[in-house]
Amino acid sequence: MASESHTTTDHDEIRRWVEEHDGKPASVRGTEESGAAGVLRIDFPGGAGEDRLEHISWEDWFAKFDEEELAFLYQQQKADGSDSTFFKLVSR
Template identity: 75%
Template sequence: MASETTTTTDHDEIRRWVEAHGGRPASVSGTENAEGAGVLRIDFPGGAGTDQLDHIGWDEWFAKFDQENLALLYQQEKADGSDSTFHKLVSR
């Protein structure tokens, strides 16, 4: 069975998916500036990322998300049918 991905810009859909998987909105430490959040990330428990992350609010995260014309590509489940937190922030 192939794994399927979904790409969305819908704030409610993104928030629901992230929170359903225990994730939190974040930015990479040291990348923020006077205009707000820096490089965006989603922090999931046990994530393998090496970046130091600062948790930020959804309003700040989505402001940067929209400003940068991003979309979220995410995987509902792995090819074996198990739950997945695979995601990428991509250009719209």
């Protein structure tokens, strides 16, 4: 079975996928500037954690996402058919 990736800029689709995988919107600590979110990440259980990431609101996350003209590339399943949390932020 081949893994398949999808790319989207739809906020609802991104939020739904992230929340289905127990993720939370976050930015890398120390990269924020002038009160705006820094480098965007998604914090999944067992990931980098709160020592490196700061949870932020979806509103702030999507404001930075749109400002930077990003798209969300994600994978639903791994090649073996198991659930995947792979994602990447790419240029539109």
